[in-house]
Amino acid sequence: MNSPSLIEPGLDPRWVADIVTRALDEDLGPTPGRDVTTQATVPPSGTGTAHLVARADGVVAGLVVVEEVTRQVAERFGLAPVAVTFTAQDGDAVTRGRVLAALTGPVQVILTAERTLLNLASRASGVATATRAWARELDGTGAQVLDTRKTTPGLRALEKYAVRAGGGTNKRMGLYDVAMVKDNHVVAAGSVAGAIEAVRRMFPDVLIQVEADTTDQAMEALDAGADFLLLDNMPTPVLADTVRRVREREGAPGGPAKIELEATGNLTLDRAREVAGTGVDYLSVGALTHSAPILDLALDLIG
Structure with missing residues (x-):
């Protein structure tokens, strides 16, 4: 899957971009900001792959923010974009250990984006999981x-x-x-x-x-x-x-x-x-x- 399907009526892309900017400002400081640990230990040229993984059973949501978080981090640092391949969709029931997406590109971008994308997707997935129990x-x-x-x-x-x-x-x-x-x-x-x-x-x-x-x-x-x-x-x-x-x-x-x-x-x-x-x-x-x-x-x- 190249990108996750939105649950209708979806999320306004402008809202997603704005909330990601705010969240990154909290973590990195004012634009462009900095990640003092990652930028000191990982060269800008270093590339790799990371898996977004469920550590518990539940229902996923918020995967739609992942690409925007990595896009904004790459833009701030002037690095190449991260390619994201999704193996799950918002609304999917998943089990512990399920790989939800693979992120490939500059490791600086992946590690700097990590907490922001996890905060948003974990929060949304928790709400979706609680809701599914009631709907069921x-x-x-x-x-x-x-x-x-x-x-x-x-x-x-x-x-x-x-x-x-x-x-x-x-x-x-x-x-x-x-x-x-x-x-x-x-x-x-x-x-x-x-x-x-x-x-x-x-x-x-x-x-x-x-x-x-x-x-x-x-x-x-x-x-x-x-x-x-x-x-x-x-x-x-x-x-x-x-x-x-x-x-x-x-x-x-x-x-x-x-x-x-x-x-x-x-x-x-x-x-x-x-x-x-x-x-x-x-x-x-x-x-x-x-x-x-x-x-x-x-x-x-x-x-």
Whole structure:
């Protein structure tokens, strides 16, 4: 494989280039920077091959950054580019010891790029691995696992990409694309209806989701015209009853055609199928991004 296939809708190449530049600046100092150990011990003319290897079972993601990291390092040091041959794709399930890519070229470039490419790919692969566990548990239920905005600052695009690679679904990308009316917004606006009305007046193009802790709150939000309900921290019987009541309203005269329902709060993998069985469309899990451990990857120089 010459380059890994992107998980749709992919990553913006400009974003990838920018985050790699920032990460290299952290490691090397301001452009062009320096790697005092590698540049002292490895001649610029030295060439070799290194393997990117999985040290644990999991799902890989973020391989798409590898070529950009090596490209930028070579450019900074005025060295020849590194040729990268991939033997895995983002979204692949891999086992410990699997070679994911071979990097051939100036050893200075390979060693200097090592930590940056591993940091990004290991982080993304950890998110993809955690997501795959949820997606597998929900398989056949009709429900999907969603991410949240609880992402690492600066890495949201990569982490949400990794969720897709793992088989999950992105919710909103930020505060700009979907309105989320929470309790503080209700207090500020005076009521759920007031908050929804204010959003529709100023931003008529966005979907409006409302957070509800109780069945009564969910019905109030439905009456006010919410497009999407976030059912937060409800015990399973309460959640099931709320879903039933919402579904009864769908398609009824004067009622909504379809309301998307999302369960969140206190969700664990061992409860996933139980919660999905209530009929919700989504389970949102902040832990996919805020608590997923990295997938251990290594870059081993072989010659």
